[in-house]
Amino acid sequence: xxxxxxxxxxxxxxxxxxxxxxxxxxxxxxxxxxxxxxxxxxxxxxxxxxxxxxxxxxxxxxxxxxxxxxxxxxxxxxxxxxxxxxxxxxxxxxxxxxxxxxxxxxxxxxxxxxxxxxxxxxxxxxxxxxxxxxxxxxxxxxxxxxxxxxxxxxxxxxxxxxxxxxxxxxxxxxxxxxxxxxxxxxxxxx
Amino acid sequence: xxxxxxxxxxxxxxxxxxxxxxxxxxxxxxxxxxxxxxxxxxxxxxxxxxxxxxxxxxxxxxxxxxxxxxxxxxxxxxxxxxxxxxxxxxxxxx
Numbered sequence: 001x002x003x004x005x006x007x008x009x010x011x012x013x014x015x016x017x018x019x020x021x022x023x024x025x026x027x028x029x030x031x032x033x034x035x036x037x038x039x040x041x042x043x044x045x046x047x048x049x050x051x052x053x054x055x056x057x058x059x060x061x062x063x064x065x066x067x068x069x070x071x072x073x074x075x076x077x078x079x080x081x082x083x084x085x086x087x088x089x090x091x092x093x094x095x096x097x098x099x100x101x102x103x104x105x106x107x108x109x110x111x112x113x114x115x116x117x118x119x120x121x122x123x124x125x126x127x128x129x130x131x132x133x134x135x136x137x138x139x140x141x142x143x144x145x146x147x148x149x150x151x152x153x154x155x156x157x158x159x160x161x162x163x164x165x166x167x168x169x170x171x172x173x174x175x176x177x178x179x180x181x182x183x184x185x186x187x188x189x190x
Numbered sequence: 191x192x193x194x195x196x197x198x199x200x201x202x203x204x205x206x207x208x209x210x211x212x213x214x215x216x217x218x219x220x221x222x223x224x225x226x227x228x229x230x231x232x233x234x235x236x237x238x239x240x241x242x243x244x245x246x247x248x249x250x251x252x253x254x255x256x257x258x259x260x261x262x263x264x265x266x267x268x269x270x271x272x273x274x275x276x277x278x279x280x281x282x283x284x
Contacts, residue, residue, distance in 0.1 A: 007200060007201070007202060007205070009278050009281035009282050010282070011202075012195075012200065012205060012274075012278055013278060013282065015202060015205050015206050015209060016205065016209045016275070019205075019206045019209035019210045019213070019225065019226070020209055020210075020212070020213045022210065022225045023209075023210045023213035023214050023217075023225070082253070085217065085218040085220050085221035085224075086210075086214045086215075086216065086217035086218065086221040087214060087215040087216050087217075088213070088214045088215060089214065089215050091215065092215050
């Protein structure tokens with residue numbers, strides 16, 4: 001790009017719109033986290049449901065598979081933050097939103113015994129916030145609809161017996177993370 | 191009567207840089223260079239001009255041993271960009 005100063009109004013406008021378009025970048029890279037966590041949580045929910053059906057004493061043990069997922073998330077977000085040459089407004093808000101969410105989930109898990117480990121529906125309801133708001137910021141409707149699914153399955157979860165809650169959780173994650181996550185990923189490949 | 195367009199922004203490369211910076215929180219020199227398809231030397235000169243006018247903030251640091259230049263738009267820069275776009279509208283709607 002040369003440093004020409006003889007710009008027409010239309011040329012100026014073209015520069016502005018094309019640069020803003022360039023800077024929009026690939027918000028779709030966020031699909032990685034939705035897919036990783038979507039699969040991990042679906043497997044954990046289904047695993048817990050299966051172990052409950054088999055009358056295993058500690059079915060929640062299956063949730064330990066989230067530990068490597070946490071570690072990988074930390075590693076991946078650190079690595080992508082050093083690879084990135086520009087930080088969008090969305091990146092900052094999104095990071096704050098999901099860190100707050102992670103802290104809330106951690107707190108709920110630690111104090112789960114206070115609410116008799118009826119965590120499934122509570123976590124689903126808390127998941128509405130970051131999912132729906134991410135969808136709003138990305139202007140990506142499937143994610144907003146995913147947020148609404150979390151809310152619906154949270155309510156269903158409260159109405160179901162405990163052993164069935166993990167099944168509601170698995171379906172909620174499928175609608176709330178996995179389907180929007182794959183749609184976001186395919187959008188990137190377009 | 192049309193308002194004059196800010197000469198500092200009415201230049202291809204400086205306008206491109208400002209349009210990029212208004213869209214992001216911050217951007218590295220390499221990002222600006224790649225998106226504007228400019229040369230390092232020219233970009234450097236234009237960044238200095240924008241920085242001297244107080245339109246952008248340029249921070250120099252290191253990533254490992256490599257020098258790192260990060261730019262972000264200032265409040266003054268946002269105001270100047272908005273004024274520029276508003277003045278531009280008058281020309282478009284003429």
